Amino acid sequence: MQQQEKAERGVYDAAAVARKIVDVAVDRKASDVTLIEVAKVTTLAEYFVIATGNSDRQLRAVANAIREAMKDEGITLLREEGPADAGWILLDYGQVIVHLFDEEQRAFYDLERRWVEAPTLLRVQ
Secondary structure (H helix, E strand, O other): OOHHHHHHOOOOOHHHHHHHHHHHHHHOOOEEEEEEEOOOOOOOOOEEEEEEOOOHHHHHHHHHHHHHHHHHHOOOOOEEEOOHHHOEEEEEOOOEEEEEEOHHHHHHHOHHHHOOOOOEEEEEO
16 A cells, blocks of 8 residues: 555554654744654654744744645644634644644643653754
8 A cells, every 4th residue: 555545544654744744843943843752651642743933923834834744745634723823733633743832832731741751752942
């Protein structure tokens, strides 16, 4: 089965997808991009990608770039929540969940502390 067909059926290499999302976020100048592996501590997902944007506009740009990159890979967006003007956006790709925050919301939700038992695999300041 080809990679695109697997992705369309929800079967894909979650680690590779998470890494691709990190790369896209970094390319769009998101800051403090963090990849944590949550698979051993929850059934919600395998990975969380957490990133900070400096403005609503940047949050939207990062989210749009991630959506486009995942669409190109054949990865289906299962759910999206949060308006950028509220300071957060969540993109749910099943095995990989992306959390985009402005600085204030990132500090408020403090996901790294809440998921402290999950190993941090990568952090790009």
